[in-house]
Amino acid sequence: MSNEEMTLDINLAQHSSNTSMPDATDTTNLGSCASATLETRPGRCKRTKQAFSVAWAAGxxxxxxxxxxxxxxxxxxxxxKLTYRLGISITQNDLQVLEHFQQGLGIVGNIYEVRRTLQHNRQVYILNFTGINALRVIVAVQPYLVRKRLEAQTAIDYWEQGLCGKRPGRLGWPPSVVATRERFYQKMKSLK
Incomplete structure (x- = not known):
């Protein structure tokens, strides 16, 4: 590719990026990629860091x-006895996006590689939040959720009414608390 063709490609990429709002997963903006020239793998450029938006995270x-x-x-x-735990997980084949999500919220979560099988074309990753950190993520994104709004509200109600984050004592949880947690577990299951 000649320098003139590369300049034209960069200008076209910059023009197209000026006409639409960039997001954290935007791979069409080659102008910033060409100027950075950081390659993660052959043919793939490392994207520049985008500004974080809680609305984007909710989407x-x-x-x-x-x-x-x-x-x-x-x-x-x-x-x-049975134990119950609140969790939120996000599966994605782009590790940078999961890291951006985690760093943008500033909430501790774990990123795991999914064991590849023949059905996977690319490596897949899972970002997991559990317990109080899952609640923090849910509370942060809940105002912007659309499809999972009811699941988020159920999770918040589960945390408050199920006495999550508290210690049961040496005798364990009373049957009423266990029944409340089971009720929310069944409700969440029905929302899927």
């Missing part, structure tokens, strides 16, 4: 996220 959760209440029993101790 990302609406489209790629999962708000859930986990119910589990530890198999090592069958006498142990």
């Amino acid at each position: 990302f959760v609406d489209g790629e996220g999962c708000i859930c209440i986990y119910r589990q029993r530890y198999t090592a101790d069958l006498n142990r």
